[in-house]
Amino acid sequence: MNKYLKFILLALPYAFMTFGFGIYDRVNPEIDGWPFFYWYQLMWIFIAALLTSIVYAIERSEHSKQGVSS
Amino acid sequence: MAYFSTVDYAIFLIVVIAALFTGFIAYLWRKPKNMNDIEEWGLGGRRFGTVVIWFLLGGDLYTAYTLIAVPGLAASSGALAMFAITYGIMIFPIVYATMPRLYTVSKRRHYITSSDFVKDRFNSKFLAMLIGITGVVAEMPYIALQEVSIGYIFRSMSVPVSIALISAFAIVAIFTFVSGLRGPSLTAILKDAIIWVAVLAVVIYIPYKLGGFGPVFASAKNIFGANTPLLVSPVLGLGYTTLALGSALALFLYPHGVTGTLSSKDSRTIKRNASLLPLYNVLLMIVAVLGIAAVSVQGVVFNGVKGNPEPPFAIPYLVKDMFPAAFTSFVYAAIVVGSVVPASIMAIASSNLITRNIYLEYINKDASSRTQALLSRVLVLFIIAGSLVFALLPVASGNVVYLQTLGGAFILQTLPAIYFSLYTRKLSKWSVGIGWVVGVSMAIFGESLDKFSGSTLLPKGYDFIYLGIFALAINVVTVLVIHGIMAGMHKVKDEGIIENDELIPEM
Numbered sequence: 341m342n343k344y345l346k347f348i349l350l351a352l353p354y355a356f357m358t359f360g361f362g363i364y365d366r367v368n369p370e371i372d373g374w375p376f377f378y379w380y381q382l383m384w385i386f387i388a389a390l391l392t393s394i395v396y397a398i399e400r401s402e403h404s405k406q407g408v409s410s
Numbered sequence: 411m412a413y414f415s416t417v418d419y420a421i422f423l424i425v426v427i428a429a430l431f432t433g434f435i436a437y438l439w440r441k442p443k444n445m446n447d448i449e450e451w452g453l454g455g456r457r458f459g460t461v462v463i464w465f466l467l468g469g470d471l472y473t474a475y476t477l478i479a480v481p482g483l484a485a486s487s488g489a490l491a492m493f494a495i496t497y498g499i500m501i502f503p504i505v506y507a508t509m510p511r512l513y514t515v516s517k518r519r520h521y522i523t524s525s526d527f528v529k530d531r532f533n534s535k536f537l538a539m540l541i542g543i544t545g546v547v548a549e550m551p552y553i554a555l556q557e558v559s560i561g562y563i564f565r566s567m568s569v570p571v572s573i574a575l576i577s578a579f580a581i582v583a584i585f586t587f588v589s590g591l592r593g594p595s596l597t598a599i600l601k602d603a604i605i606w607v608a609v610l611a612v613v614i615y616i617p618y619k620l621g622g623f624g625p626v627f628a629s630a631k632n633i634f635g636a637n638t639p640l641l642v643s644p645v646l647g648l649g650y651t652t653l654a655l656g657s658a659l660a661l662f663l664y665p666h667g668v669t670g671t672l673s674s675k676d677s678r679t680i681k682r683n684a685s686l687l688p689l690y691n692v693l694l695m696i697v698a699v700l701g702i703a704a705v706s707v708q709g710v711v712f713n714g715v716k717g718n719p720e721p722p723f724a725i726p727y728l729v730k731d732m733f734p735a736a737f738t739s740f741v742y743a744a745i746v747v748g749s750v751v752p753a754s755i756m757a758i759a760s761s762n763l764i765t766r767n768i769y770l771e772y773i774n775k776d777a778s779s780r781t782q783a784l785l786s787r788v789l790v791l792f793i794i795a796g797s798l799v800f801a802l803l804p805v806a807s808g809n810v811v812y813l814q815t816l817g818g819a820f821i822l823q824t825l826p827a828i829y830f831s832l833y834t835r836k837l838s839k840w841s842v843g844i845g846w847v848v849g850v851s852m853a854i855f856g857e858s859l860d861k862f863s864g865s866t867l868l869p870k871g872y873d874f875i876y877l878g879i880f881a882l883a884i885n886v887v888t889v890l891v892i893h894g895i896m897a898g899m900h901k902v903k904d905e906g907i908i909e910n911d912e913l914i915p916e917m
Contacts, residue, residue: 350503357496358651365642373624377641381495382695388499389688392506396681 341398349395353388413730414567418739422567425604425743426578429597429750433585436596448782451590452522452762453673460679462595463670464686469598469751470670471501471661472690474559476697477605477745479811482721484701485712488634489642491698491811493654498691500658504829506684509662510677510915511832517672518912523759524668524828525767531831533905534839535771540846541824542767545665546760548821550797552664553756555813556749557801559722563742566726572802578746579753583794586754587787591673594754601747608744613696616703616732623699629706640702649867649874653815656878660818663828665759666752677915697725704728722810753794761789815866819856819878823849826889832913835906841892849885853877 356363367375374382440457442450449455458466476494484491512527521527525545529538557575564574585593620626631640642650661667674680704724705711708731714720719727729741765786770777777785827842856868856877867874896902 350507353499353503354655357500358655361642361647361651365644365647367641370624373622373627375627375640377489377492378627378695378699381492381499382692384499385495385688385691385695388502389685392502392688393685395506396685399681 341395341402346395346398349391352391353384356384412568414735414739418735419567421736422739422743425740426746429600429604429743429747430578430581430585432600433582433593433597433750433754434588436585436589436592439592439596444780445590446780446783448522448762448765448779448786449520451783452758452786453669454591454595456517456673457675458595458673458679459675460682460686462599463674463679463683465598465602466595466673466755467667467670467683467687468690469594469601469748470666470755471687471752472694472748473752474556474745474749475811475814476694477725477748478559478562478722479555479814480694480698481701481704481724482712483811484698485704485724486714486721488630488702489640490646490650491701492642493650493657494698494811495691495695496651496654497657498688498694500655501661502684502688504659505662505671506681508829508832509671509680509684511913512668512828513671513674513677513680514915515908515912519908522672522762523665523766524663524824525763527908528827528831529767529771531835531906531908532827532837532839532842533907534843535767537827537839537843537846538767539771540843541827542763544820544824544846544850545663545763548817549665549756549760550800551813551817552666553753553760553793553797554801555810556753556756557798558810558813560746560749561801562720562722563726563745566723566730567739567742575801576798578750579794579798582750582754583757583791586757586790586794590783590787591669591755591758594751594758595673597747597754598751601744601751604740604744605748608741609693609697611737612700612729612732612741613693616700616728619732620703620706623703626699626703626706630702633705633709634711646867646874649876652876652879653867656822656876656882657815657818659825659829659882660821660878663821663824664756664817665763666756669755669759669762681915700725700728707731753797757790757793757797758786760793761786764789812866815876815878816857819853819866819876819881820850822878822882823853823885825882826886830889831906835904835908835910836902837889837893838896838902839905841889841896844892845885845889848888849881852881852884856881 364377364380369376371379442455445451480491480494525538525542528541529535561571561575564571617623627640671680701724704727707728710718712719712721712724729738765782769785823846826845859869866877868877868880
């Protein structure tokens with residue numbers, strides 16, 4: 341896969357968690373009493389896992405295509 | 411009447427002993443022809459597939475740190491503790507980018523440690539030794555964190571701490587000696603079964619009993635008062651994010667992260683786990699928030715002052731408050747078992763470094779695999795004994811989370827030698843070596859600024875930045891400047907013996 345795309349997908353969590361600190365250090369909106377700070381990060385656990393899985397899925401499918409053609 | 415009855419102590423003992431016994435019988439698991447082989451003893455023969463690695467790395471990474479240290483920090487300092495969640499989110503992309511490469515070359519060339527890789531990449535056994543020693547030193551407080559945390563469990567059960575700790579970890583040392591990496595790997599599977607039962611019960615029942623997390627956050631906010639908010643004070647923003655970033659970058663530089671990774675059977679196993687292991691972070695998140703629940707239930711902040719309980723008591727007290735004694739004993743046993751697995755892997759990883767990168771290189775160049783395995787086995791006993799001495803010192807108490815960030819400040823200084831060199835062979839041993847010296851000196855100096863109080867955030871004048879990241883930044887700048895100067899003088903020689911394509915993982 342395009343190595344820049346791979347880099348961007350894997351780097352997104354770092355950008356959002358460090359430089360994006362100002363986005364999530366807040367109370368509102370709350371969900372069921374959970375301040376934003378907490379549920380936003382809970383959500384990011386899944387987003388980060390998804391991003392890594394996407395990279396893996398793309399690499400796998402490219403590999404199996406190569407396997408057929410070569 | 412005392413809270414714990416004889417039956418409850420029996421439950422506790424049975425669960426702990428069952429787990430330790432598993433460590434011994436692991437010797438028979440996929441039994442090798444010969445355990446006196448460093449790859450068999452130290453890496454379980456590099457045969458573990460996706461499922462075992464999931465348990466093994468899960469047990470390796472989610473430890474007493476998760477169950478005691480982080481909720482403890484939450485119960486003393488509120489939202490600051492959530493840096494561990496932010497850290498969890500950032501762990502696995504870097505694992506995906508680096509570990510399959512390290513694994514691929516290590517399998518081809520039979521490396522046991524990351525220093526083995528550094529040695530060939532830079533063609534410098536001296537640099538490999540420096541990186542290896544950093545690993546052993548940084549691992550010590552991390553092993554101690556496991557032991558200190560368990561000490562708090564024993565105290566919560568009114569068991570004499572020193573005797574209980576020494577007996578428990580003596581058994582860990584012996585089963586590690588016998589079974590090698592198979593010991594903690596098999597124990598990790600049992601550990602996960604116990605931990606998930608305990609944690610699921612806790613995370614479902616406690617919010618139910620307390621009426622959801624809404625009231626927990628609301629009442630904790632009142633008890634904390636103005637000083638400890640449920641958000642990170644903007645002043646600490648840089649400290650918070652650098653602690654998280656530093657911890658994430660550090661995790662797989664630690665010897666035990668590498669040992670767990672290298673025991674996989676192929677690089678696909680690692681890539682799959684980089685996508686699967688984040689599931690544990692949900693657990694980490696909820697357990698951390700339970701630290702805040704402990705404040706709400708006990709009605710005090712766990713800061714250890716004016717008769718308030720110390721931070722590591724957060725989860726033990728919460729469980730005690732909410733559950734009958736029999737179940738509390740089970741949860742306590744689960745936490746003990748949860749610390750046994752990483753302590754064992756950490757001791758194996760440190761021993762392998764000493765054997766491979768000091769003994770083999772400097773003392774006995776012709777040591778056979780058998781001699782190496784034997785030496786590593788004996789070293790495990792010494793490493794666990796040494797960490798126990800450290801753990802029993804009074805200084806290693808209170809906010810035990812700092813034992814981890816302290817080790818992290820040092821291990822981060824090995825990042826250029828390992829992560830950078832997985833992607834480029836242009837750096838020389840001189841630039842990376844001098845960068846290391848500068849980074850480690852800064853880490854020591856930074857600790858002294860705070861009179862070695864244990865906190866690893868630098869003082870106000872440095873915006874409370876995490877020492878490890880500050881030192882790493884200086885380290886990297888040094889590497890680049892020296893590299894630039896050497897390149898200008900045409901002194902950069904490519905001395906490494908590893909070709910770049912040896913690092914490319916098979917799919």
